Amino acid sequence: xxxxxxxxxxxxxxxxxxxxxxxxxxxxxxxxxxxxxxxxxxxxxxxxxxxxxxx
Ligand code: SF4
Ligand code: SF4
Numbered sequence: 163x164x165x166x167x168x169x170x171x172x173x174x175x176x177x178x179x180x181x182x183x184x185x186x187x188x189x190x191x192x193x194x195x196x197x198x199x200x201x202x203x204x205x206x207x208x209x210x211x212x213x214x215x216x217x
Contacts, residue, residue, distance in 0.1 A: 163217050164197035165206055171214040177206035 164185075167177070171192035178186040178193060185199035186206060195206070195215070206215040 163202070164200035165195050165202060165204070165215045165217045166197075167193050167195055167206075168214045168216065170212045171210075172212055174211060176209045176211070177215060180205045180209045 167186075169192060173188070173191075173193060175188070175193070178188070182203060182205065183199050183201055185196045186193055187196070192214070202217060207213070
């Protein structure tokens with residue numbers, strides 16, 4: 163199951179920079195993960211300062 167970013171996102175952009183498949187983009191009020199592209203590596207969860215990405 164692909165990772166999902168919660169409303170806790172503060173839009174710092176750290177996750178998008180770390181994602182190896184560029185699945186993360188800036189959305190409306192938070193960053194969003196493209197579920198079809200995400201390979202579930204967990205890198206976004208590892209760098210997020212507020213723990214917003216989870217699966
Ligand atoms: Fe990208 Fe990995 Fe996060 Fe999926 S789990 S969005 S592949 S960094
Ligand atoms: Fe949002 Fe966390 Fe990604 Fe920063 S690292 S943009 S707070 S999900």
